Amino acid sequence: MKRTLTGKAEKSLNSFYWLACILPLLWLSGCKPQAQDRSSPPALRPELLPKFEAIKDLGLRQEKAYEFLKLITSIGGRLTGSPEADRAVELTASLMTELGFDRVWTEPVKVQRWVRGQAEEAMVRSSKLGTQALSICALGNSLGTSADGLEAGVVEVRSFEDLAALKDVVPGRIVFYNVPMDRTVVEPFAAYGRAAQFRVRGASEAARYGARAVLIRSMTFRVDQNPHTGLMEYDDRAPRIPAAAVSTAGAELLHHWLRTDPELKVWLRMNCRQEEPVTSANVIGQLTGSEFPDEIILIGGHLDSWDLSPGAHDDAAGCAVAIEVLRLIKETGLKPKRTIRAVMFMDEEFGGTGGRAYAASDSRKQEKHLVAIEQDRGGAAPVGLAFSLEILTDRLKPLLAYLGPLGINWIRTGGGGVDIGPLREKGATLGGLIPESQRYFDYHHSALDVPEAVHPRELELQAVILAMVIYFLAEQGV
Amino acid sequence: MKRTLTGKAEKSLNSFYWLACILPLLWLSGCKPQAQDRSSPPALRPELLPKFEAIKDLGLRQEKAYEFLKLITSIGGRLTGSPEADRAVELTASLMTELGFDRVWTEPVKVQRWVRGQAEEAMVRSSKLGTQALSICALGNSLGTSADGLEAGVVEVRSFEDLAALKDVVPGRIVFYNVPMDRTVVEPFAAYGRAAQFRVRGASEAARYGARAVLIRSMTFRVDQNPHTGLMEYDDRAPRIPAAAVSTAGAELLHHWLRTDPELKVWLRMNCRQEEPVTSANVIGQLTGSEFPDEIILIGGHLDSWDLSPGAHDDAAGCAVAIEVLRLIKETGLKPKRTIRAVMFMDEEFGGTGGRAYAASDSRKQEKHLVAIEQDRGGAAPVGLAFSLEILTDRLKPLLAYLGPLGINWIRTGGGGVDIGPLREKGATLGGLIPESQRYFDYHHSALDVPEAVHPRELELQAVILAMVIYFLAEQGV
Numbered sequence: 001m002k003r004t005l006t007g008k009a010e011k012s013l014n015s016f017y018w019l020a021c022i023l024p025l026l027w028l029s030g031c032k033p034q035a036q037d038r039s040s041p042p043a044l045r046p047e048l049l050p051k052f053e054a055i056k057d058l059g060l061r062q063e064k065a066y067e068f069l070k071l072i073t074s075i076g077g078r079l080t081g082s083p084e085a086d087r088a089v090e091l092t093a094s095l096m097t098e099l100g101f102d103r104v105w106t107e108p109v110k111v112q113r114w115v116r117g118q119a120e121e122a123m124v125r126s127s128k129l130g131t132q133a134l135s136i137c138a139l140g141n142s143l144g145t146s147a148d149g150l151e152a153g154v155v156e157v158r159s160f161e162d163l164a165a166l167k168d169v170v171p172g173r174i175v176f177y178n179v180p181m182d183r184t185v186v187e188p189f190a191a192y193g194r195a196a197q198f199r200v201r202g203a204s205e206a207a208r209y210g211a212r213a214v215l216i217r218s219m220t221f222r223v224d225q226n227p228h229t230g231l232m233e234y235d236d237r238a239p240r241i242p243a244a245a246v247s248t249a250g251a252e253l254l255h256h257w258l259r260t261d262p263e264l265k266v267w268l269r270m271n272c273r274q275e276e277p278v279t280s281a282n283v284i285g286q287l288t289g290s291e292f293p294d295e296i297i298l299i300g301g302h303l304d305s306w307d308l309s310p311g312a313h314d315d316a317a318g319c320a321v322a323i324e325v326l327r328l329i330k331e332t333g334l335k336p337k338r339t340i341r342a343v344m345f346m347d348e349e350f351g352g353t354g355g356r357a358y359a360a361s362d363s364r365k366q367e368k369h370l371v372a373i374e375q376d377r378g379g380a381a382p383v384g385l386a387f388s389l390e391i392l393t394d395r396l397k398p399l400l401a402y403l404g405p406l407g408i409n410w411i412r413t414g415g416g417g418v419d420i421g422p423l424r425e426k427g428a429t430l431g432g433l434i435p436e437s438q439r440y441f442d443y444h445h446s447a448l449d450v451p452e453a454v455h456p457r458e459l460e461l462q463a464v465i466l467a468m469v470i471y472f473l474a475e476q477g478v
Numbered sequence: 479m480k481r482t483l484t485g486k487a488e489k490s491l492n493s494f495y496w497l498a499c500i501l502p503l504l505w506l507s508g509c510k511p512q513a514q515d516r517s518s519p520p521a522l523r524p525e526l527l528p529k530f531e532a533i534k535d536l537g538l539r540q541e542k543a544y545e546f547l548k549l550i551t552s553i554g555g556r557l558t559g560s561p562e563a564d565r566a567v568e569l570t571a572s573l574m575t576e577l578g579f580d581r582v583w584t585e586p587v588k589v590q591r592w593v594r595g596q597a598e599e600a601m602v603r604s605s606k607l608g609t610q611a612l613s614i615c616a617l618g619n620s621l622g623t624s625a626d627g628l629e630a631g632v633v634e635v636r637s638f639e640d641l642a643a644l645k646d647v648v649p650g651r652i653v654f655y656n657v658p659m660d661r662t663v664v665e666p667f668a669a670y671g672r673a674a675q676f677r678v679r680g681a682s683e684a685a686r687y688g689a690r691a692v693l694i695r696s697m698t699f700r701v702d703q704n705p706h707t708g709l710m711e712y713d714d715r716a717p718r719i720p721a722a723a724v725s726t727a728g729a730e731l732l733h734h735w736l737r738t739d740p741e742l743k744v745w746l747r748m749n750c751r752q753e754e755p756v757t758s759a760n761v762i763g764q765l766t767g768s769e770f771p772d773e774i775i776l777i778g779g780h781l782d783s784w785d786l787s788p789g790a791h792d793d794a795a796g797c798a799v800a801i802e803v804l805r806l807i808k809e810t811g812l813k814p815k816r817t818i819r820a821v822m823f824m825d826e827e828f829g830g831t832g833g834r835a836y837a838a839s840d841s842r843k844q845e846k847h848l849v850a851i852e853q854d855r856g857g858a859a860p861v862g863l864a865f866s867l868e869i870l871t872d873r874l875k876p877l878l879a880y881l882g883p884l885g886i887n888w889i890r891t892g893g894g895g896v897d898i899g900p901l902r903e904k905g906a907t908l909g910g911l912i913p914e915s916q917r918y919f920d921y922h923h924s925a926l927d928v929p930e931a932v933h934p935r936e937l938e939l940q941a942v943i944l945a946m947v948i949y950f951l952a953e954q955g956v
Contacts (some may be wrong), residue, residue: 001792001854001922057662184535186883186939221935381914383861383885405664407861407914409887436859436885436914438935457699457916461664 023091023201028293031173038265044398044472046080052382052402052468054332057427060465064327068320068455069312069379071095073451077307081113081278081348085383088303089281092319094346096285099327103288106281109357111347113278114140116307117271122215122244125151126264129257135229135247138272139199139216141234142349149269150242152212156258171210174266176258178217178251181441188221189377190436192444195219195382196230203243204235213242213268213352217251219441225249226446231349242270280346282354288327289338289474296339297474298372298428299325300419300468302348313440317379317462319344324463329471336474338370345419348376355419359426369428370478373416375462375471378443379454382407382462385469386415387431388424399472401445406465429478433462433469483725502702520871522876522950530880530946537942542805544934546798547790547857549573551929554914558825559591559756566781567759568884570797570822574763577805579820581766584681587835589825591756592618594785597750600693604742607735613725615705615786616750617677617694618828619712620721626733627747628720630690638676638683649688652744654736655680656695656729659919666915667855670922673697674708681721682713691720691746694728695748697919704924707784708829720748721811742887758824759953765804767816767952768845774817775952776850776906777803777944780826780897787927791838791918795857795932795940797822804943807949814952816848823897826854837904847906848956852895853940856921857932858913860885860940863947864893865909866902871954877950884943907956911940 023411057066058297072092078085089106096104122134138144154178157163162177177198185191196219203214218228234240246254257264283303289295302317322342329340344396346354357362371392387393387409393411400411415431416424424430435458443449485734537543549557549569553935556563574582600612616622634654635641641653655676663669681692696706705723710716714823724732735742759780767773779796783789800820802909807818836842849870863886865871878889893909894902902908913936921927 001856056664060661060664183538186534186538186885234689376865381859381916383887401481404888407664408750410882438859439933442933455917455920457661 001233002113016117016340017219025295030188037263037275051332051334055328055467056406056464058331059324059467060457060459061326063456063460063461065251065320065324065459066454068095068323069316070451071460072308072316072319073288073312076310078303078305078311079114079282079307080111080350085280085346087306089283089346091394092283092303092323096323096342098331099323100288101285101326104285106283107361107363109280109282109354110277111280111353112350113275114350115273115275117273118143119269119271121149121269123259123267124254124264125259126261127269128261129264132257133251134254134266135225135227135250136215136244136268137229138270139229139232139243139245140306141232142270142272143240143267143393144273145213147241147378149267150212151267152264153263153346154254154258154266156255163205163209166208169242170206173211174213174215174268174377175202175206175211176215176254178255180217180248181219181221183221188441192219192441199230199245200233201235203232203241204238207238207241211241212245215244215246215266218245218248219447220248220446221445223248223252226448228445229308230445242268244268244270254330281284281336282346282358283467284345285323285326286339286341287336288329289333290335291332293339295477296341296367296369297371297470298341298343298420299375299470300343300345301348301375302349302354303344304349304417305447307347308445308447311444311447312451312454313378314445315348317459318375321375321459324460325467325470326465328463334471336471338474338477350419356422358419359422369423369426371427371473372420372423372430373432373466374420375432376417378435379438379459379462380437380439381458382433382465383436384412384434385408385431386410386412386434387429388415389429392429392431395396395476395478396469399469403468406461422427435462435467481751486598487954498886500644505640522880526849527944529810529812533945534884534942536809537802537938537945538935540812541934541938543798543802543937543941544556546554546573546801547932548929549796550689550797551788554780554788556783556789557592558589558743558782558828559758563758563782563824567761570761570781570801574801574820577801578808579763579765581805583838584761585839585841587760587824587832588755589758589831590828591753592828592942593751593753595622595751597632597747597749598625599747601745602732602734602735602742603745604739605714606739607742612732612744612747613703613705613728614693614722615707617710617721617723618707618784619710620681620748620750621718622681622749622751623691623720625749627745628690629743629745631741632732632736632744634733637714640811641683641687645687648684650690652693652746653680653689654693654732655683656733658695660700661699666919670697670919673803674734676712677708677723679713681710681719682716682776682915685716689719691722693722693724693744696723696924698726698727698922698924700920701726701730701771704926706923707786708923715884720746722746722748760824760836762819763801763804763821764817764819765808765814767815768813769815771817772845773955774819774845774847775948776819776821776847776898777853777948778821778823778897779853780824780832781822782825782827784827784923786923786925786930790854790927790929790932791921792923793826793854796853799853799937799941799944802813802938802953803945806941806945812949813950816952818948818952826896830896834900837900838899847901847904849951850898850901850906850908851910851944851945853914854895855915856918857940858915858917859936860911860943861910861914862886862888862890863909864890864912865907866891867907870907870909873954873956874947877947881946884939911944913940
């Protein structure tokens with residue numbers, strides 16, 4: 001790219017041109033509210049436009065969302081129940097207090113405490129190949145091995161059907177689920193969804209047939225040496241055996257080594273363990289509604305993360321965006337009619353206890369949650385919006401002309417999240433902003449999920465857009 | 479993000495679901511071609527769908543576009559007229575031959591040869607501040623300083639109006655254009671377009687008032703120590719003075735140092751120079767049309783780059799995508815009716831001579847270029863399409879249902895590029911794919927434009943989408 005660019009494509013994205021095009025349209029729609037019936041979406045009030053412009057300018061100039069993300073990630077990994085998670089509770093409560101939100105408080109959540117421990121090693125031992133290191137990490141919730149580790153032969157499978165077919169050779173061995181995310185599935189979350197069942201259920205399925213441990217290929221398209229952790233669950237009807245993730249490069253190597261020496265052994269040592277449950281907290285800050293304080297538009301992220309990295313995309317990004325949304329609305333001088341609330345949920349990765357505790361709290365009795373948004377798909381550039389209620393996607397359509405230049409080109413039905421799920425039963429519409437996702441699983445649950453993997457402007461655009469959407473909802477209701 | 483995700487948003491992006499939804503629609507539209515008039519776009523033929531699915535699967539499985547990008551960038555910087563640019567000509571010609579394209583050849587282009595030289599240094603010298611290093615690089619086309627460098631006081635300006643107002647203090651000094659890209663402009667290319675005028679015209683404007691040299695703040699939103707080069711031009715009516723870019727961090731520091739000591743001096747040494755023009759080449763490969771071989775759909779990128787990095791986004795990405803588009807079409811067994819041509823243009827960054835030579839070549843006389851696409855906006859995830867002809871954007875609309883899950887949510891009028899510009903006069907419709915651009919200027923023309931800054935799947939999605947669009951155009955004509 002050489003120098004200046006001309007042409008309509010550029011021009012239409014220039015902010016001045018943008019306002020100039022939209023203002024007349026909005027004045028027109030704003031001038032005839034009487035013509036509006038239930039089937040047509042409420043128009044954008046033209047006096048909102050300079051406020052929206054101010055939100056955009058403030059956000060993009062300061063990039064505070066990224067500053068908040070760096071603050072949260074400076075603590076390091078924030079595994080639920082850990083001292084780091086407690087520090088994140090204190091830090092975000094202080095931050096929101098300092099930002100001058102109308103009310104900031106915490107609500108207790110009882111969480112389990114799984115600890116990775118120090119030793120986490122695996123070796124391939126083979127008469128033909130010698131000794132080879134294998135990059136692994138324990139999966140969350142797994143029990144450890146004995147202090148000396150365990151050593152066994154390996155059975156490689158690509159499906160639960162493979163496992164059933166090989167049930168006679170499984171007893172006493174380690175089952176190696178070598179199931180890559182399907183690269184031909186364009187949407188990485190869909191590919192992840194299919195592959196994750198082996199991580200979640202693989203240990204108990206294999207233990208039923210007599211396996212001693214499981215190794216699960218990491219869930220990422222990239223082939224590298226970083227193992228990706230994540231939750232696994234034990235089925236009470238099967239013996240409990242250790243479960244580890246192996247890096248994708250390690251999985252490829254192990255696959256080839258098994259072709260050379262099917263009798264090779266893997267030695268595995270992990271001293272991860274469950275400790276006593278502890279009390280942690282959700283952290284809540286809000287701008288209280290001027291007319292309907294008990295009607296709530298919620299935006300949240302989860303404060304806990306995995307422990308291999310500071311969890312920048314997952315989910316310091318979501319927490320940072322939630323705080324920045326409220327800051328942008330406050331700093332722009334907007335006074336929402338309904339309450340806009342930022343919630344940093346605890347314990348999304350392990351049990352979702354924070355989300356359930358939030359919904360079940362006695363203090364919710366006086367409140368009606370109209371809309372709950374959970375940002376937990378990473379901090380990349382915005383591409384769309386998704387809400388669980390068709391009528392809401394219709395209502396938001398007038399915003400699209402405004403949000404297009406910011407990257408949002410569609411509103412679909414869909415959306416949800418672990419933490420806000422329990423609010424659905426209480427009548428809330430769930431949803432959120434959908435970011436570009438091609439890079440997300442490169443980082444997800446691995447040592448690579450660091451602040452440098454998040455782009456300050458991309459993250460800020462999320463906050464800018466959500467501030468506009470959330471303020472609009474807080475004014476219009478649902 | 480914990481584990482599997484459900485909801486319509488995921489489901490709709492799953493490739494199986496995608497085909498299942500679209501097939502009935504396309505069968506319907508395919509069954510009644512007689513109902514189609516000039517005003518309605520031609521429908522997608524349903525037999526195309528499995529071919530498109532095959533293009534997607536092949537592309538995403540192999541990620542060859544990134545492999546081609548790594549090959550091209552392995553040469554290093556490819557400044558027009560340099561030995562490295564010559565090697566890139568040989569390499570891409572060999573690559574396309576090896577891939578078995580129907581015809582591969584080069585066409586000569588006369589290009590200038592600017593050489594950066596070794597010495598490129600700047601220091602701030604101040605009685606109050608001592609000596610401070612300043613990270614700079616020569617701008618392309620600039621002449622050097624004398625062997626000892628030059629030293630002068632500094633005048634900081636933020637506009638050409640500032641410069642005019644300060645014309646009495648400019649003589650004998652270095653003019654420092656400290657004009658940041660406007661962060662509040664959402665579209666980075668628009669912000670770049672506005673700031674780039676100082677880089678291009680700044681030296682001559684300052685020289686008119688008697689300046690001895692210019693320092694231009696680098697064109698990027700990020701604040702770091704990497705200077706970003708780019709073309710500058712001399713106006714024949716003004717004296718020629720050296721022009722350098724200063725990194726954004728350097729610009730911020732210099733701004734503050736000038737507040738402390740307005741009398742500070744900057745010492746600058748560069749030995750960049752123009753050498754004799756040389757003959758280079760455009761590299762061309764094609765799949766020859768089975769019915770209309772002289773009707774051409776062109777996809778191109780530029781092979782030359784700046785020299786501070788291997789030019790991964792700018793524009794190894796465009797070249798790699800062009801080659802991969804043809805490979806995907808060929809490997810999928812598609813036989814286009816019209817010729818599909820990949821052109822690696824030479825000398826986009828300096829003079830656009832490659833594009834002009836291509837359009838003016840005698841061998842073009844028998845040819846009619848229907849559509850020319852230039853990919854020169856980086857290798858990030860696709861977001862839209864832009865074409866210069868309204869009727870073409872209409873014709874491409876049936877593809878949108880198909881391209882939506884791949885990231886394309888709009889087709890607009892617009893588009894173009896330095897190299898394909900001259901083809902417009904010859905009746906070609908210009909256009910291309912628009913990628914996400916928030917990260918682009920972090921890398922652009924700096925040492926940071928390395929392969930690691932490009933994501934293999936994002937780049938491949940560009941190729942997959944363009945292969946579909948280009949094959950469709952090669953079948954339908956325009």
